Amino acid sequence: MKKEDTYMKKDFQDMNDPFRLDRRDFLKYLGGGIVIAVSSNSVQNIFGQSSPLLQEEPDFNAYLHVGEDGRVTCLTGKIEMGQGPITSLPMELADELDVKLEDVDIIMGDTDRCPWDRGTFGSLTTRVFGQLMRAAVAEARAVLLEMASESLAVPVGRLMVVDGIVFDMNNAGHKVSYAQLAKGKEIFRELDAPPKMKDHTQFKIMGTSHLRSDSALKVTGQAKYSGDIQLPGMLYARIVRPPALGARLKSVDTSAAEQIDGVETFRDGDLVAILHPHPDMAEEAVKKVKADFVVTEMNVNHETIFEHLLKSANDSREIEKEGQLSEGIKASDEIIEHEYHDGYVAHAPIENHSATAVMEGARMIIWGSTQTPFRAKEDVAEVLGMPEKHVHVRQIFLGGGFGGKTSNQQIIEAARIAKGTGKPIQVVWTRREEFLYDRLRPAAVVKIKSGINTSGQITLWDYGVYFAGSRGSEHFYNIPHHHTLAWDISRGSEPAHPFYTGAWRAPANNTNTFARESQIDIMAARVGIDPVEFRLRNLKDEKMIRVLRTAAEKFGWTPAPAPSGRGYGVACGIDAGTCVCVMVEASVNKESGHVQVKRATVVQDMGMVVNPQGAIIQAEGCVTMGLGYALSEEIEFEGSKMITENFDTYEFTRFSWAPKIDVHFIDAQDQAPQGGGEPAIICMGGCLANAIFDATGARVFRMPMTPRRIMDAMQKA
Numbered sequence: 001m002k003k004e005d006t007y008m009k010k011d012f013q014d015m016n017d018p019f020r021l022d023r024r025d026f027l028k029y030l031g032g033g034i035v036i037a038v039s040s041n042s043v044q045n046i047f048g049q050s051s052p053l054l055q056e057e058p059d060f061n062a063y064l065h066v067g068e069d070g071r072v073t074c075l076t077g078k079i080e081m082g083q084g085p086i087t088s089l090p091m092e093l094a095d096e097l098d099v100k101l102e103d104v105d106i107i108m109g110d111t112d113r114c115p116w117d118r119g120t121f122g123s124l125t126t127r128v129f130g131q132l133m134r135a136a137v138a139e140a141r142a143v144l145l146e147m148a149s150e151s152l153a154v155p156v157g158r159l160m161v162v163d164g165i166v167f168d169m170n171n172a173g174h175k176v177s178y179a180q181l182a183k184g185k186e187i188f189r190e191l192d193a194p195p196k197m198k199d200h201t202q203f204k205i206m207g208t209s210h211l212r213s214d215s216a217l218k219v220t221g222q223a224k225y226s227g228d229i230q231l232p233g234m235l236y237a238r239i240v241r242p243p244a245l246g247a248r249l250k251s252v253d254t255s256a257a258e259q260i261d262g263v264e265t266f267r268d269g270d271l272v273a274i275l276h277p278h279p280d281m282a283e284e285a286v287k288k289v290k291a292d293f294v295v296t297e298m299n300v301n302h303e304t305i306f307e308h309l310l311k312s313a314n315d316s317r318e319i320e321k322e323g324q325l326s327e328g329i330k331a332s333d334e335i336i337e338h339e340y341h342d343g344y345v346a347h348a349p350i351e352n353h354s355a356t357a358v359m360e361g362a363r364m365i366i367w368g369s370t371q372t373p374f375r376a377k378e379d380v381a382e383v384l385g386m387p388e389k390h391v392h393v394r395q396i397f398l399g400g401g402f403g404g405k406t407s408n409q410q411i412i413e414a415a416r417i418a419k420g421t422g423k424p425i426q427v428v429w430t431r432r433e434e435f436l437y438d439r440l441r442p443a444a445v446v447k448i449k450s451g452i453n454t455s456g457q458i459t460l461w462d463y464g465v466y467f468a469g470s471r472g473s474e475h476f477y478n479i480p481h482h483h484t485l486a487w488d489i490s491r492g493s494e495p496a497h498p499f500y501t502g503a504w505r506a507p508a509n510n511t512n513t514f515a516r517e518s519q520i521d522i523m524a525a526r527v528g529i530d531p532v533e534f535r536l537r538n539l540k541d542e543k544m545i546r547v548l549r550t551a552a553e554k555f556g557w558t559p560a561p562a563p564s565g566r567g568y569g570v571a572c573g574i575d576a577g578t579c580v581c582v583m584v585e586a587s588v589n590k591e592s593g594h595v596q597v598k599r600a601t602v603v604q605d606m607g608m609v610v611n612p613q614g615a616i617i618q619a620e621g622c623v624t625m626g627l628g629y630a631l632s633e634e635i636e637f638e639g640s641k642m643i644t645e646n647f648d649t650y651e652f653t654r655f656s657w658a659p660k661i662d663v664h665f666i667d668a669q670d671q672a673p674q675g676g677g678e679p680a681i682i683c684m685g686g687c688l689a690n691a692i693f694d695a696t697g698a699r700v701f702r703m704p705m706t707p708r709r710i711m712d713a714m715q716k717a
Helices: 023-030 040-047 084-098 125-152 179-180 214-219 279-286 305-312 324-333 371-385 408-421 431-437 509-526 531-537 542-555 612-631 677-697 709-717
Strands: 033-039 061-068 073-076 104-108 159-162 166-167 173-178 186-191 235-240 248-253 266-270 271-276 290-294 315-322 334-342 354-360 361-368 389-391 424-426 444-452 458-466 482-488 569-573 578-588 595-606 660-667
Touching: 033 125, 061 125, 061 179, 061 305, 073 084, 073 125, 073 408, 084 125, 125 173, 125 179, 125 186, 159 458, 166 334, 173 179, 186 361, 235 279, 235 408, 248 482, 266 408, 271 279, 271 408, 305 354, 305 660, 324 444, 324 458, 324 482, 334 509, 354 408, 361 371, 361 408, 371 389, 431 509, 444 509, 458 509, 509 531, 509 569, 509 612, 509 677, 531 542, 531 569, 542 578, 542 595, 542 660, 569 677, 578 677, 595 612, 595 677, 612 660, 612 677, 677 709
Parallel strands: 033 186, 073 104, 235 424, 361 389, 458 482, 595 660
Antiparallel strands: 033 061, 061 073, 159 166, 166 173, 235 271, 248 290, 266 271, 315 482, 334 444, 354 361, 354 424, 444 458, 569 578, 578 595
């Protein structure tokens, strides 16, 4: 990755419509060379009508630039927040183009230089964008070979490429480099038909492990985040916040704050900010502001929320159905009904929501911690009444997002203040603001009524998920009679949640997999069958069977009905196209309820694995992060007022909790790549609930499974 360019005043080339870049200006911005673009027609040709990008992909996007210096630049609207595309995308490009990996640069999430992108979420970077980029790269290679053919007067079929140099196969000394071909050229090639991408047997880089290219930058502190940007004359903004969400500002008195030397105040409607050249002084000054808010109370708390949600649900949609539930009941020798609860969970990234903004002439320049830079650009333009072409969101690292940095409130706040004052402004949320304005993983309820016969076959599955969402609610077991509904509230109804809610790493799937895999284990125990064997008896999906068998082999699972006292837990799931199984061995302190996971094994069938080391890191992160939501992370609240406001009361995974983690991938390099950033996390709640039961005979139906809840369950057991 190129070193972060220093901030300076410059005249920016105005581009026409942000979705249709002016080609000459675009080349002028990047420098001479060859640009390969993909149109929406090409997207359809490559992926077919089912592509998730077809509805939103602009008509034109430039993904690749071959420079006159021989360096190749990958242009992507995706961002780097720790998931690794800063390394894996250049690997794909280098392999497809036949250049050295060290000759590839990447520009990410810069709205003036990168192709439009709807955002980085849903594990779409590799499985969707990566395929689009590879298609553009394959086209670039074809263009370069045609140019080399003309330059060398040799048919294309007689040419080969090694490290960016095109050779005549009959005369190795007769050659020309990509750099020579690009020199003095301004070629803008649009991909109109799907080119032939390389077969997996031709890969030299993909499928091999590579150290993250941002590792040294981050370890040495050179990596730049939006809060690291320092501009001449910049002011730090602290915003007057309400005591609870939904509170309306009634009156405000900033006079006491204004007595502090250097303090400036800014007000735009309900946005009241205290500004100072030093952040600590801005913090002290905002404490002196007297603000009166009208708070709308909501009669609910962290203990009553589940009953409230069930009462609020008035709108359902069918997710899947087969057979007849009445027939399933008749075929069942035993009916088992349970209700599962899951509380609110915060994203709690290391980096707080931050943004630095400055007006340069008519243009707004922003560095923001956002997963959706193009949405941020559009939102800022709309709020400020500016043309979108006058808003530039620049490339920057993010210190974690997990779905929580998609709404861009802090960016809009910084932009409003910067425009209103004419000065550079930085907004960094406090931890209290981080929790208050976070779009939490929603509290949810799952109700399951299932049936089994004496042979251990699942005969009935009546599943209802309330407010979590439907992702992961579809089961993959062989059940003849099943029905799944997802419940929410109809439009216009009173809000069900006292807080903002939104996507949290593998949204909905953590809750659904916890409930489903717990219920599966309960049925296995009821008929006295080993949990792995019970799953295999009720699976017909060959991919999932292979994943489960491989996990059992790698883990060293020996069959035994639960509870066996060993503390073994298993859970399977599907997310982002990837089949996953996680197995754990855990001990439970029967005097305190503390759970210590000793080891975890993850097996994934995710198709082609671009960077195995990067994929392993992602799975390890899922296991580690998943321990938190499963065992300790919980938002306590009363009405719309949060009790949990910082890390002193919000407990996530500690170093001492971390188990030994083994990660394995099914060899499927001939298959299309699937998501790797989220799948393993969905299993953590389910496999830990099952491990706790196997160790103690106690079943916990609510996450997080805190020591107190485990002790209560053991007393009931």
